[in-house]
Structures are given as C-alpha cells and as structure tokens.
Amino acid sequence: MPATFDTTRGGTRLLFDSIAGITTTVESMHRKIARTAVPWPVAEDRAHGAIAAAVYRLILGVNDGLRQGVDWTFGQTPEALRSGRESAAEVRAIAALNGVCGDHLEATDNPLGTDMQLRTAQQRLVLEPPLLREAIPEASGHLVVLVHGLSMSELGWRRRGRPCIDEQLGNDLGYTPLFLRYNSGRHISTNGREFASMLQALCDNWPVPVESLSLIGHSMGGLVIRSTCRYAQLDGRDWLHLLRRVVCLGTPHHGSPLEQAGHAFEQAMRRVPYAEPMLFGKLRSAGIKDLRHGNLLDEDWQGHDPDAPRPDSRQAVPLLNGVDYYFAAASLGRNQFDPLGHLLGDLLVRADSAVGLHRDELRRLDIRPEHCRVFHGRNHFDLLDDPQVHQQVIDWFSR
Known part of the structure; x- marks a missing residue:
C-alpha cells in the first residue's frame, strides 16, 4: 500500500533534516581532525578553514533551499489528494520513528509527529x-484505557495473531476498552500532563455516566500513567475519583538498564579522539533519556543537561491511595534463582524495577506483594500477548 500524503511529506522533511545533521557532523569531525591530526602544535591554516567552512555552508544552504522548495510544492497539493488512511505498516513505522526522535518531529512541526489520541480498535x-455515542453505541460505564510503550502504538497489543486483552475485558467483564496513541519520544511528563487533561474530557463527555476507570500500561506506558495520575492529583482532576485500578506490565519504575548502559557507553566514547562528533546516540529522544532513571515529572529533567552524568535525583512519586495497583514483570530466567533472569531481566527491564523495589525506602513503591507477579521464561514483549499474563490481568480485574 502506498504511503499517505502526510507520511510522504513528513518523511521528505526528515530526509532534509538528516542531510543537514550529517553535514554538520562531518564538519565538526573535519575540524576535530584538523586540530588534532598530529601530536604536536601546528599553526592553524586559516585559508583551509575558511574554504572548508564555505563549502559546508554551501551544502547546508542548498539543502535548506531544496527543503523549502519541496515543502512549498507539497503545500500546493489539492486537498482532495491528501486524504488516505494509514496502513498498519505505516502506523508501526511512524510509532518506531516517534520513539527515536519524536521530540524533534514535534519541535519541527513534522507531520510524522504523532498527536495524542484516544482510539477504539x-x-x-x-x-x-x-460522536462518542455514534462511535461506541454500546458504551459501558466501566472504562479501561490501554497505554503502549516506547516506539509502539495500539497495534502492539496484538501480536502473532493472538487475541488482545481488550477482547477479554470487553466480552468477559463488560468493560469498554480504549487505546491511547501518543508520541513516545516526548518527555514522559509532557505526555502525562496531556493525558490527564484528555481523560478529564473523556469522562466529562462519555455518553453514559462513568462508574469506574482503569488504566493498563506496558513498559513506558506505565510511567506515563503514573505521571498522569500525579498531574491529575496536582490539578484536582475529577476523574481521579473514578479510578479503580492501575496495571503496569514490564514498567521500568526505577529506570531501564539498557538506557543506563547506552548513556555509560556514550560517556566513555566522549574520551576517544574523533569519536565525539559521531555520537549519534546523544540525539536519542527525550522519552528514551527519561527511561534512564524513570523520570515522571518536569522537575526531574528541567534545568539538567540530559547527556551529562548525574545520579538519580528524581522526585519520589508515591502510589495513589484508594487505587488498586498491580505490577507484572517478565524474566528470562526459568525461576527466581536462575542467574540469567537477575542479569538480563526481560532484556529491557529488570524484575525488581518492574515490581517497584528499590534500595532507597523513599523510592520503593508501596504495593502489596500479592499484587505483583513475575512471569519466568518470558521477555519484555511477551507480556503483551501471553495467555497466562492475560489471565492474570483478568483475575486482577475480577477482584
């Protein structure tokens, strides 16, 4: 299926952005090599430097001119030719791109940037x-919203042809399931604020009186939910009185070791000559960087250099009183004593982080042990479609 108009336009913009970024990187590396090519001091060749700078400016100027011209051409396209529905492959590709550089897409007003939206399947x-009554004629007073993780979309809840958990919640328990789609490259706190406002609008406009609200988050989605609840609490949102339960599946409540390792590798590479200009890892999105420690609030990242090494200084965000929390974790280990599980967790998140454990008592999440479960012999994404995980969620909802 051909790409839609917005995808083509956004992809073209991103291509020109990439050319500009690569050119700037090459220029930076050129300067670095020119200054440190030999281990002894040398006189700076100003003529060479001026010529090189002029060449790079020319490349950037031509690239910018072409970008503006192509964008203007897209702007002249008749409205009738701009319609079209995204294919599943497009949705998945755009979601992955948003996770990697969604903050850049938003900052440059790129059509590929995903705006937050609530959806049915x-x-x-x-x-x-x-419009809600027309879209969901059999709306229930019991709502459940599923929130995806980094670089994913609502399509991620359906894998390998297996049924999605929303079907069981709807058919067996009478809930009306909805999905959140959002730009996972933005700061978690930014998404949390917006989601808190959107849930208020949802409850205010739902076609029948809302009796209960439940939230299920996978991976980063669980952090977005906790951020949402905190901002709803600070802003006095009415929907908090309707919130009954929160389920977090593989959520890195205290950070992801993969992002921590990536940041450590980046810091080590900064010490290698000529390597710093090519540290494309530092361009990873704000959402990814938030996963280093599990940032939930604006204060956790504002005023800090996101690429600088610093200890975990985020504010502690306790669980809400009167809400039932349930945490599920996955582990590659065959049982709790298997060292593979302790070493690798579920490949992305360690089990202790996923169930809220922490050495610091102030950061440890106060959840009942019987509300936590570790699924052994499974990876991070198995939590989305594993039948035993689904049955556990149904059991939690049935309490």
Whole structure:
C-alpha cells in the first residue's frame, strides 16, 4: 500500500533534516581532525578553514533551499489528494520513528509527529458526546484505557495473531476498552500532563455516566500513567475519583538498564579522539533519556543537561491511595534463582524495577506483594500477548 500524503511529506522533511545533521557532523569531525591530526602544535591554516567552512555552508544552504522548495510544492497539493488512511505498516513505522526522535518531529512541526489520541480498535475518537455515542453505541460505564510503550502504538497489543486483552475485558467483564496513541519520544511528563487533561474530557463527555476507570500500561506506558495520575492529583482532576485500578506490565519504575548502559557507553566514547562528533546516540529522544532513571515529572529533567552524568535525583512519586495497583514483570530466567533472569531481566527491564523495589525506602513503591507477579521464561514483549499474563490481568480485574 502506498504511503499517505502526510507520511510522504513528513518523511521528505526528515530526509532534509538528516542531510543537514550529517553535514554538520562531518564538519565538526573535519575540524576535530584538523586540530588534532598530529601530536604536536601546528599553526592553524586559516585559508583551509575558511574554504572548508564555505563549502559546508554551501551544502547546508542548498539543502535548506531544496527543503523549502519541496515543502512549498507539497503545500500546493489539492486537498482532495491528501486524504488516505494509514496502513498498519505505516502506523508501526511512524510509532518506531516517534520513539527515536519524536521530540524533534514535534519541535519541527513534522507531520510524522504523532498527536495524542484516544482510539477504539478501529478508529480515532472525537471527545464529544454525539460522536462518542455514534462511535461506541454500546458504551459501558466501566472504562479501561490501554497505554503502549516506547516506539509502539495500539497495534502492539496484538501480536502473532493472538487475541488482545481488550477482547477479554470487553466480552468477559463488560468493560469498554480504549487505546491511547501518543508520541513516545516526548518527555514522559509532557505526555502525562496531556493525558490527564484528555481523560478529564473523556469522562466529562462519555455518553453514559462513568462508574469506574482503569488504566493498563506496558513498559513506558506505565510511567506515563503514573505521571498522569500525579498531574491529575496536582490539578484536582475529577476523574481521579473514578479510578479503580492501575496495571503496569514490564514498567521500568526505577529506570531501564539498557538506557543506563547506552548513556555509560556514550560517556566513555566522549574520551576517544574523533569519536565525539559521531555520537549519534546523544540525539536519542527525550522519552528514551527519561527511561534512564524513570523520570515522571518536569522537575526531574528541567534545568539538567540530559547527556551529562548525574545520579538519580528524581522526585519520589508515591502510589495513589484508594487505587488498586498491580505490577507484572517478565524474566528470562526459568525461576527466581536462575542467574540469567537477575542479569538480563526481560532484556529491557529488570524484575525488581518492574515490581517497584528499590534500595532507597523513599523510592520503593508501596504495593502489596500479592499484587505483583513475575512471569519466568518470558521477555519484555511477551507480556503483551501471553495467555497466562492475560489471565492474570483478568483475575486482577475480577477482584
């Protein structure tokens, strides 16, 4: 299926952005090599430096001119030719791209940047009573919203042809399941604030009185939910009185070792001659960097250099009183004593982080042990579609 108009336009913009970024990187590396090519001091060749700088400026100028011209051409396209529905492959590709550089896409107003939206399995919802009633004629007073993780979309809840947990929640327990789609490259706190506002609009405009609200988050989605609840609490959102339970699947409550390792590698490479200009890892999104420690609030990242090494200084965010929390973790180990599970966790998140454990008592999440479960012999993404995980979630919802 051919790409839609917005995907083509956004991809073209990103291509020109990439050319500009590569050119700037090459220029930076050129200067670095020119200054440190030999171990003894040399006189700076100003003529060579001026010529090189002029060449790079020319390349950037031509690239910018072409970008503006192509973008203007897209702007002249008739409205009738801009319609089209994204294919599943497009949705997945755009979601992956948003996880990697979604903050850049938003900052440059790129059409590939995903705007936050609530959806059914089939369509995007407009949060107005008549349109909600038309989209969901059998709306229940019990709502459950599923929140995906980094670089994913609502399609990620359906894998390998297996049924999604939303079907069981709807058919067996009478819930109306909805999905959140969002730009996972933005700061978690930015998404949390917006989601808190969106849930208020959802509850205010739902076609029948809302009796209960439940939230399920996978990976980063669990952090977005906890951030959302905190901002709803600070802003006095009414929907908090309707919140009954929160389920977190493989959520790095205290950070992801993969992002921590990536940051440590980047710091080591900064000491290698000529390597710093090519540290493309430092361009990873704000959302990814938030996963280093599990940042939930604006204060956790504002005023700090996200690429500088610093200890975990985030504010402690306790669980809400009166809400039932349930945490599920996966582990590659065959049992709790298997060293493979302690070493690698589920490949992305360690089990102790996923169930809220922490050496610092102030950061440890106060959740009942019987509300936590570790699924052995499974990886991070098995939590999305494993039948035993689904049954555990159904059991938690049935309590």
